[in-house]
Amino acid sequence: MSPMQKKIRWLHVNLFAKPADALLTLVVVPLLLWAVWAFLSWALTAADWSVVFNSLKVLMTGTFPSSKLWLVWIVAGMIAALAGLATSASIPFGRTAAVIAVLCYLVLVLAIFGAAHIAPQALLVLAAFHAAWLIGLRVPVLRENLAPIAFGTLIAVLVILSPVGPSNWGGLLLSILITLTAALLTIPLGILLAFGRQSKIASLRALCTGYIEVMRSVPLILVVFCIWVAFPLVLPKFPIPDVVRGLIGFTLFYSAYAAEFIRSGLQSVAKGQTEAAESLGLSDFDLKRIVILPQALRVAVPGLVGNILDIFNYAPLVFIIGLTDFLRAGQMILANPENSARTYEIYVFMFLTYFVVGSIITFQARRLEQKLNKGVRK
Amino acid sequence: MTVSNSLRWRRLRRTSVQVGVLGIAALLLVLLGLAVRNGFAERGVSFSFDFLWQRAGFEISEGRVLTWSGFTSFGADMANWQALAAGLGNTLKVAVVAVLLSTLLGVALGVSRLSTNWLIRKLAFTATEFLRNTPLLIQLTFWYVAVVLQLPGLRDAPHFWGAIISRQGLWLPRPEFTSGPGLWLALAAVVTLALMLMRRFQPWRRHLAGAGVALLALAFVLGFRIHLDLPEAGRFRASGGVAISPEFTALLIALTANTAAYIGEIIRGAIEAVPRGQWEAADAIGLSRRHQLREVILPQVFRVVMPSLGNQYLNLAKNTSLGIAIGYPDLFNVYGTVSNQTGRSLEGVLIAMGIYLVLSWVISLLVNVANNRLKIPGVR
Structure with a gap:
């Protein structure tokens, strides 16, 4: 078959298999072309993207003091490096990766036209991501100890940012901080809750089950608000910053979901594993730590990554306790009468950012799933 | 040590652990309660639910309450509990409609992901990925700010078969019976x-x-006779017909689209899990693809997806609480207003949590009933 015939065959099978398909294709193609044309002509001519570039600082960091922005760049580099290390655990640096990297830099070069003053820092952040990716591939010790490194990074990030005061954290920075903190804290809590739900001690089991079920049947916004309201009542002497209260709410809520993913992992571990470990004389604690948990986490990890995506996607809910995250920052920019005509530009930018980050997390989850499934005997 | 002695020891240990766990939990609860009471005392108020029967004193933009004279619009003179009831009514209203619509749209999306047409497949895939990988809240505010509020004003709003679609709201013709x-x-x-x-x-x-x-x-x-009560556009709002607020419209669209993406994934997975032989058998008896899907595949799919769909319905019901972002007076929003007015945020949170818990249980119950109904007796 010649290449031409192959192409025609592809068209026939995929677009014109039946009269109905042909009709659908003929209707959809012009509509699609029209939509793409309308969007592109708007984006390239009518749209005024300067509003995005001018308010980049607010979108990314909220009310963070401008004189301390270099702290944010350090933090961005550290988080990028962490992301690179996480990437090295699931994706080898192959051709696809190189293409993605080049695309990232291209986007950056494009962005430089609009925001030249931040280009060097942005390049350094991207470079940190790639350096960590490559180093992680060379040094297996690093990527095998991702969890402690992530905890270390998180603590370092919080320490670096704390002099500025949590009430000044905002924008995308806040969304990412919430995601990172809640993601890391929910996993140990989830492990405890999942073991608690399977415990032999009936009262402990009932408590953990009750907690998980209640958290899973009320809305996140209510939990976050409740924690925010309750803290000043319970601890009137110690005022806790809004951000921390929000973080506690997110952690408490999502640890119930994490517990369910981990529980499904625990249930997938064959009973023979427990019996074998018991016959070796392992203590109950060692049995869980050495034998059960690693196997359970392997099953739970894709779900847990999905949980992280959920945390990121629901992070904008912190608007309810008066915090300015990425979405709220965008809305505040639109509330300025000067920008009232720029609704679509801001929304397109925000959608794009959320979509890119969300897709990266989904992609990582998928790769991780494939990688983890490789070693499993079915 | 004899066997019976060791058994007794074990039993004693178990009992003491049970008592210990319960004791610690109870202690924590008591400490929490004391702390809350101190917090209340410091503010000079006490923990009570009396505010429920006090006059609300605020208006909500939409919502009806069941009173002695039938369903009436909520007014500022009614009690706080009636405000919460109106909010719950609004939550249920948007949730029920969104559940129905998102199921229909979700099935369509799921089927489209397996269409024989490559374009449709890719389009459905892109839409699903986009809806799942961006926050629901930004979708909601986008629908509200960038779509619903950009509709033409009432004066030059388009009319479709008597319906008015405008920035101020949607007015549909209402059938009236003599x-x-x-x-x-x-x-x-x-x-x-x-x-x-x-x-x-x-x-x-x-x-x-x-x-x-x-x-x-x-x-x-x-x-x-049935005749249609057609809405008429006035200066600020239309009169007659069924009025639908722009907030309701935006929330409904956002919830429907978002949940449909998740339902579509579930349906696609379930269709792919139907054994190939079913397709082949349906093909062999000469059914067209549409009939294969409708008569053979989908009935089997609906028998297995009910629990997963139930999870999505639960999520949807909880996500109605995001309505506060655009000012839709759902339960959470009304609770926020009530707690603002009365300062009773903690008591209100307990009530709201209780209502959401009951709502979740009712949904799980309905899904379980539907699931049992759909099961073929005797089939595993």
């Missing part, structure tokens, strides 16, 4: 015709159909 004995006969006719659809009455369906038509004819003779 009252009198004809109305009751017509109602009886509808009930009779509805009975026809039930499996138990299948043998008598002809008689039922005849009776229904006869009743309807009699009603017509007695002067029963």
